[in-house]
Amino acid sequence: TPGLLVRHDNSFQPGHILRVTAQYYNQVCMERYSVLVNGSSPGPELRLQEGKVSWIRVYNDMEDLNVTMHWHGLSAFTAPFSDGTPMASQWPIAPGHFFDYEVRPEVGYAGTYFYHSHVGFQAVTAGGALIVESAQPSPYKYDEERIIALSDFFAKTDEEIEDGLTSTNFSWSGETGAVLVNGQGRLTTNATGSCKLAAISVEPGKTYRLRFIGETALSFVSLAIESHDLFEIIEADGHYTKPVKTSYLQISSGQRYSVLLKAKTEAELQKLGSRQFYFQLTTLGRPAVLTTFAVLEYPSPIATDLTTVPATPPLPIANITYGWMDYALEPYYSDLNFPTAAEVTRRIIINVHQNVSSYIVWLQSGYDWMETFPKSPYLVDVYEGKLDLDASYKRAIASGYGFDNQTRLFPAKMNETLEIVWQNQGAVTTGGLENHPFHGHGRHFYDIGGGDGLYNLTENEKRLNGTHPVTRDTTVLYAYRTKTKALTPSGWRAWRVRVTNAGVWMMHCHILQHMVMGMQTVFAFGDQTAIRAQSGPVDKGYLTYGGSAYGNATYYPLVQHFFDVPEQTVCSDCN
Numbered sequence: 001t002p003g004l005l006v007r008h009d010n011s012f013q014p015g016h017i018l019r020v021t022a023q024y025y026n027q028v029c030m031e032r033y034s035v036l037v038n039g040s041s042p043g044p045e046l047r048l049q050e051g052k053v054s055w056i057r058v059y060n061d062m063e064d065l066n067v068t069m070h071w072h073g074l075s076a077f078t079a080p081f082s083d084g085t086p087m088a089s090q091w092p093i094a095p096g097h098f099f100d101y102e103v104r105p106e107v108g109y110a111g112t113y114f115y116h117s118h119v120g121f122q123a124v125t126a127g128g129a130l131i132v133e134s135a136q137p138s139p140y141k142y143d144e145e146r147i148i149a150l151s152d153f154f155a156k157t158d159e160e161i162e163d164g165l166t167s168t169n170f171s172w173s174g175e176t177g178a179v180l181v182n183g184q185g186r187l188t189t190n191a192t193g194s195c196k197l198a199a200i201s202v203e204p205g206k207t208y209r210l211r212f213i214g215e216t217a218l219s220f221v222s223l224a225i226e227s228h229d230l231f232e233i234i235e236a237d238g239h240y241t242k243p244v245k246t247s248y249l250q251i252s253s254g255q256r257y258s259v260l261l262k263a264k265t266e267a268e269l270q271k272l273g274s275r276q277f278y279f280q281l282t283t284l285g286r287p288a289v290l291t292t293f294a295v296l297e298y299p300s301p302i303a304t305d306l307t308t309v310p311a312t313p314p315l316p317i318a319n320i321t322y323g324w325m326d327y328a329l330e331p332y333y334s335d336l337n338f339p340t341a342a343e344v345t346r347r348i349i350i351n352v353h354q355n356v357s358s359y360i361v362w363l364q365s366g367y368d369w370m371e372t373f374p375k376s377p378y379l380v381d382v383y384e385g386k387l388d389l390d391a392s393y394k395r396a397i398a399s400g401y402g403f404d405n406q407t408r409l410f411p412a413k414m415n416e417t418l419e420i421v422w423q424n425q426g427a428v429t430t431g432g433l434e435n436h437p438f439h440g441h442g443r444h445f446y447d448i449g450g451g452d453g454l455y456n457l458t459e460n461e462k463r464l465n466g467t468h469p470v471t472r473d474t475t476v477l478y479a480y481r482t483k484t485k486a487l488t489p490s491g492w493r494a495w496r497v498r499v500t501n502a503g504v505w506m507m508h509c510h511i512l513q514h515m516v517m518g519m520q521t522v523f524a525f526g527d528q529t530a531i532r533a534q535s536g537p538v539d540k541g542y543l544t545y546g547g548s549a550y551g552n553a554t555y556y557p558l559v560q561h562f563f564d565v566p567e568q569t570v571c572s573d574c575n
């Protein structure tokens with residue numbers, strides 16, 4: 001019997017504890033008020049085991065802000081209220097409360113992930129690396145690994161940024177001040193002072209698995225390493241790929257890649273006459289191009305110089321590569337589950353564009369979605385019997401867009417095979433276009449590619465022929481140009497998804513500013529019956545804000561164990 005209620009009193013030991021605070025913090029030698037996990041940005045690195053349940057306790061130690069924690073890329077494998085999307089899959093954790101997330105990474109999903117708050121702009125600082133360890137040895141051999149998490153620095157506070165983006169008196173967040181590596185960096189290429197670049201230490205002759213994590217709020221980054229001009233991609237978004245050689249990476253907010261890097265030998269270092277090399281990171285597709293640095297350092301009798309920024313970048317300044325690695329990545333392990341075009345039962349074309357009127361918003365199928373839209377979380381409403389997904393489905397089908405504008409849901413039935421096409425269009429009034437890294441919660445989607453103009457099924461089938469699409473959770477809808485005519489198609493990205501995991505799954509642009517400006521959609525997979533059947537009955541403590549599933553300083557929560565049923569229950573089951 002899943003769903004046993006357990007009082008999480010003092011005897012309960014969560015596997016991990018994350019404490020979220022809002023406080024002044026030092027980054028790039030500037031003080032900024034921000035939301036942190038365990039007092040730092042990035043927060044602690046979490047390691048979970050493939051196939052095993054992890055309980056992660058998240059304390060909201062803030063006075064006046066809600067929080068949720070999302071396990072980016074793992075969300076199909078959480079208990080019903082554990083995906084961490086506010087007002088979609090759970091009531092957010094109220095100030096002074098805590099919530100125990102139950103996360104079970106599925107076998108086959110060992111790889112590189114991250115966690116982050118899903119509330120407002122908090123994820124700019126509130127997040128950290130999440131590695132799912134495999135029960136099996138890696139198919140690739142490497143000596144050691146290093147995590148390289150990229151994030152952005154903004155001088156404005158989250159509140160100023162959110163207010164600016166959502167008020168009639170629109171004001172942009174500003175562009176990123178610096179792209180940071182593991183939370184470290186300097187404001188501009190020629191900044192002076194003692195502020196240090198991040199150092200990634202390696203030893204001569206060893207092979208490293210570099211795990212790159214796109215934890216940026218905004219930045220789409222092209223990245224290369226001085227004198228180390230060839231590495232091999234072996235993982236994308238949690239899945240091993242066949243090896244692909246490349247001289248640079250292009251990584252958006254929400255994406256992860258692992259690459260193998262062969263460190264120079266002692267002899268090669270002698271020849272090069274250097275023991276430190278720059279990582280060069282350039283932002284793409286924004287009005288301002290920013291180039292920032294980190295350092296790859298080898299053991300040296302002379303301390304590595306982390307305060308000098310090269311006056312001239314050692315590598316050429318990168319440009320965007322449209323369709324980078326599209327149709328090129330293939331799964332390492334053969335995957336027979338890829339749905340062909342003939343298997344697609346419904347194609348949902350989602351037109352996305354910016355609308356400039358009294359507010360500046362991003363619309364999908366004509367509507368924005370903000371966490372302020374629902375009065376209560378969809379998933380809660382399903383269990384309360386207040387949300388009729390069959391009626392919503394009928395309205396969505398009748399609309400011709402697969403979208404129900406009453407609930408602002410994209411509802412789907414179990415066992416449908418969806419093709420979801422994100423279609424970029426010029427902004428209303430300005431014709432402006434941008435690149436958007438679209439992220440899908442729930443089970444990973446098959447990425448069937450992207451291109452310029454308008455999606456053309458026949459043309460894309462030709463390109464797909466003979467390739468083996470990979471499953472991803474974040475891929476980029478490119479713009480191809482910065483301007484076109486209002487509502488004119490310019491760029492598309494398409495996914496295929498088998499509807500097998502009942503639940504409420506967000507699909508959204510991972511740029512935090514764009515999310516705040518409405519660039520989010522919510523899919524409901526399965527109707528009420530399917531969702532309830534998957535979880536079994538749920539406790540009422542999940543159905544109200546601050547309910548009894550949420551603990552506080554004087555109250556131990558009543559938590560349902562959906563996967564991890566304590567032993568005594570198994571025993572009472574037998575009776």
Ligand SMILES: O=C1O[C@H]([C@@H](O)CO)C(O)=C1O
Binds near residue numbers: 354360517
């Ligand atoms: O969403 C955005 O809004 C601004 C601009 O389009 C409106 O000023 C910008 O640069 C974005 O990426």
